[in-house]
Amino acid sequence: AAGVIQSPRHLIKEKRETATLKCYPIPRHDTVYWYQQGPGQDPQFLISFYEKMQSDKGSIPDRFSAQQFSDYHSELNMSSLELGDSALYFCASSAGQGLWDYEQYFGPGTRLTVT
Amino acid sequence: QQPVQSPQAVILREGEDAVINCSSSKALYSVHWYRQKHGEAPVFLMILLKGGEQKGHEKISASFNEKKQQSSLYLTASQLSYSGTYFCGTEIDTNAGKSTFGDGTTLTVKP
Numbered sequence: 001a002a003g004v005i006q007s008p009r010h011l012i013k014e015k016r017e018t019a020t021l022k023c024y025p026i027p028r029h030d031t032v033y034w035y036q037q038g039p040g041q042d043p044q045f046l047i048s049f050y051e052k053m054q055s056d057k058g059s060i061p062d063r064f065s066a067q068q069f070s071d072y073h074s075e076l077n078m079s080s081l082e083l084g085d086s087a088l089y090f091c092a093s094s095a096g097q098g099l100w101d102y103e104q105y106f107g108p109g110t111r112l113t114v115t
Numbered sequence: 116q117q118p119v120q121s122p123q124a125v126i127l128r129e130g131e132d133a134v135i136n137c138s139s140s141k142a143l144y145s146v147h148w149y150r151q152k153h154g155e156a157p158v159f160l161m162i163l164l165k166g167g168e169q170k171g172h173e174k175i176s177a178s179f180n181e182k183k184q185q186s187s188l189y190l191t192a193s194q195l196s197y198s199g200t201y202f203c204g205t206e207i208d209t210n211a212g213k214s215t216f217g218d219g220t221t222l223t224v225k226p
Contacts, residue, residue: 033159042216044204045147045159056162058147059206059214090156104158 002026004107006091012113013081021076021110025093031055032074033104034066035090043090049074081114088112116140118205120217127193127224135220137203138185146179146186147204147214157202160188193224 005024013019025032031050036059037043045058049068060066063081068074072093078085088111092104118139125133137146145164151157161170163179163186170177171189179186190197200221204214 035156035159042202042204043157044214045149045162048159056159058145058159058162059204092158106156 004091004093004105006089006107006110008110009108010111010113012115014115015081015083017081017114019078019081019112021078021089021091021112023074023076023091023093023107025072025074025091026095026105029093029095029105030072031094032068032072033092033094034060034074034076035092036087037090037109038084038087041087046076078112083114086112086114117215118203118217120201120203120220122220123218124221125223127222129194129224129226130192133190133193133222135188135190135201135203135222136185137187137205137217138183139205139207141184141205141207143179143181143184143186143205143207145206145214146177147206148177148186148188149202149204149216150199151202151219152199190222193222195224195226198222198224 007022033048034046035043046060048056052068066076088109090109091107094104121136147162148160149157165181177188200219202219204216206214
C-alpha cells in the first residue's frame with residue numbers, strides 16, 4: 001500500500017542557509033501534519049493543513065513556513081537555519097481533519113543537519 | 116518548565132468518561148494535546164491558544180483556562196481505541212518554537 005513519502009531523506013545545510021522539505025501524503029488524504037523531533041526530545045507539532053488551508057499552527061518558528069498544494073503535497077520551508085534546527089522532521093497525513101480519531105500515517109522523516 | 120498532568124493513569128470501562136488535566140506554573144501561549152499508542156509516534160490531537168479557548172467535538176474536547184494556567188481534556192463515552200498515553204505540551208512563547216511536554220496520562224479502556 002502507498003505510504004507517506006518524504007524527500008529528501010537526509011539534508012545537510014550550513015547556518016543561515018535555507019531548506020525545503022517535501023511531503024507527499026497517502027492518495028486521497030487531504031490533511032498533512034508536520035512534526036519536528038530534536039535529538040533525545042519529544043516530537044513537536046509544527047503546523048497542519050486541511051484542503052490546502054492551514055488548519056492548526058503549533059510550535060513553528062517564524063523563520064519556517066509551509067503550504068499545501070493543489071495535489072495535496074506539502075512543503076516546509078526553513079530559512080536562516082540555526083544549529084538548533086537540526087532534527088528529524090516528520091510528515092503525517094490523514095483522511096480527515098477536525099475529528100481526532102482519524103488515524104495519522106507518518107512518513108519516514110527527513111533528517112536535517114545544520115553545520 | 117514541565118507541565119504537570121493528572122491523573123497519571125486512568126482505567127475505564129467502555130462508555131465511561133474521563134478528564135485529564137494539565138497545569139503549568141507559567142503563563143501559557145498555547146497547549147497541545149497528543150495521544151500515543153504503544154510503539155507508535157505521538158499523534159497530534161488539538162491545540163488551544165490563550166484566550167480561554169474550548170475545542171473538540173462530541174466525543175473529545177478540551178478547554179484552556181488562561182488564568183488558571185491549565186487545560187483539561189475531556190473524553191466522553193470512551194471506546195477501546197481511546198487507550199493510550201495522552202500528553203499535553205505547553206508553549207509559553209509564541210516565537211520560541213518549542214513546547215514542553217508533561218509526563219503523560221495512561222488511559223486504559225476495558226470492555
